[in-house]
Amino acid sequence: MHQQPIRTAPMSSALSTNQVLRNTYLLLSITLLFSAAVSAVTIMLNLPSPGLLITLVGMYGLMFLTVRNQNRSAGLLCIFAFTGFMGYVLGPILNMYFQNGGTEMVMLALGGTAMTFLALSAYVLMTGKDMSFMGGMLVTGFWILVVAMIASFFIHLPAFQMMLSALFILFSSGIILYKTSEIIHGGERSYISATLTLYVSLYNIFLSLLSIISGSSRN
Template identity: 60%
Template sequence: MENRTTYAQQSGTSVLETNKVLRNTYSLLAMTLAFSALVAGITGAMNLPHPHWAVFLIGAYGLMFLVHKTANSSAGILSVFAFTGFMGYTLGPILSMVAGAGQSDLIVMALGGTALTFFALSGYVLTTKKDMSFLGGMMTAGFVVLIVAVIANLFLQIPAISLAISAMFILFSSGAILMQTSSIIRGGERNYILATVTLYVSLYNIFVSLLQLLMAFAGNDD
């Protein structure tokens, strides 16, 4: 009886911890998305140029490294907002260009598609509570293929490869959402700051990739 009571208490504590991580993750994700959108709007309104790809890589990965280093402290929150603010800045010129071309509806469609993808994938895992860790191997292979494709297209500049890369980013990011959500509800992820960044990056990639595909299909891909 004592063993059963102890197990019930541990299970109850685990459920409470999981719910707390989920709640904190989604709350922080909502705030960072709003902040990122605000920065993107300001950047677009000021007509600031898109950062050079080297600046983008250094800024994005540098700030992600900072987030991971400070994830277990209160400074982690500031790091997350610094990272998502920078990513919002990179979105501003893109959105301004699309809106300036009279294709604001594409932005709305990309936002809708991103939201639908996120809620569908998250809802599936939260409902079924399936273990998605089996995707790990495929995600690793997909990441390698993506890196090779991106580097190759820097030299080749083939539109068809760009479209394929965008589609691959959507699939890869969708897998990341499935794995991250599964990890939270199954107790593998207890740091809501790291979980937030993973989900944010996935949403960012899905949105940008969808927008690029829509622009291509609409005949506005440069």
Template identity: 60%
Template sequence: MENKTVYVERGESSALQTNKVLRNTYSLLAMTLAFSALVAGITGSMNLPSPHWAVFLIGAYGLMFLVHKTANSAMGLVSVFAFTGFMGYTLGPMLSYVVAAGASDLIVMALGGTALTFFALSAYVLTTKKDMSFLGGMMMAGFVVLIVAMIANAFLQIPAVGLAISAMFILFSSGAILMQTSEIVRGGETNYILATVTLYVSIYNIFVSLLNLLMAFAGGDD
């Protein structure tokens, strides 16, 4: 009887910990998305140029490395806002270009599509509580394919390949959302800062990729 009581107490403690990580993750995600949108709006209104690809890679991966190094300390929050602010800065010029082209409705559509995708995927995992770790192998294969395709298209500059890459990014990022949410729900991820960064990057990639696809299709209709 005593062992059963201990087991129930541990189960309740685990459930409370999981709910705490979920609550903290979604709260921080909402704040970082809002901060990123604010930075994107400011940089877009200032008509700043898009950062060079080398600056983007160094800034994005450098700050992401910093987030992982400080995730278990108070500096982790500073790092995550620095990272998402930088990503918002890189997004500003692109949004400014779309607005200047008179296609601001595409931004709204991309936002709506991204939000619908995120909430649908999250709701599925939160409701079913399925273990999505089986996606790991496919995600690794998809990552390799994406890297190869991006390097190849850097030289080939084929529009159709660029669209295919955007579509693959949406699928890859959707898988990342499923896996990360499942990790939180099943108690495998206990650091809400790392969970937030993973979900933020997935949402960022889905939005940018979806916007690229919409712009391409809208351009084709003209």
């Protein structure tokens, strides 16, 4: 009797994709908690901001190391170093809000960030929609943001700063949709790289929401 061949490749691919998704969400949760813990220590010790130059060098340097080692165990050390450093950078910013009665603003921004991430992730996971078509738009959005950030050094209008924050939220939301879609469709094989991308997106959304909320409050 003729037997149908057992199709193991699709099943193996699905298992691999699910594993990347699980590992990404697990690592993202742990790194967010670690980053929050570092921020809390920074706030309690009232540590100063590292400054723009150290922030940029540390941020992009550790991002580069993480991507370079995304398929090695050293990548885990790199991403914890990166998220810990970003937690330290965030600490003095949050401390400024707390000292000026902005605790409610921080909580609103935190809640808004969580809701945004859950809604975007749930949409992709429940619909299984392929978001690869967003690639070109995200590249265009990136360069628009670069130009807008350069312009922000010369344009100090509150309305322009709020517009820039809104652009960051839209861009980061698009990245979350795109990266989640990549994971579930097998385009992203490294959970370390995926975690890095999602963490940076959440970080940007949180700071941008905080900026918009505080700007609206002042107005």
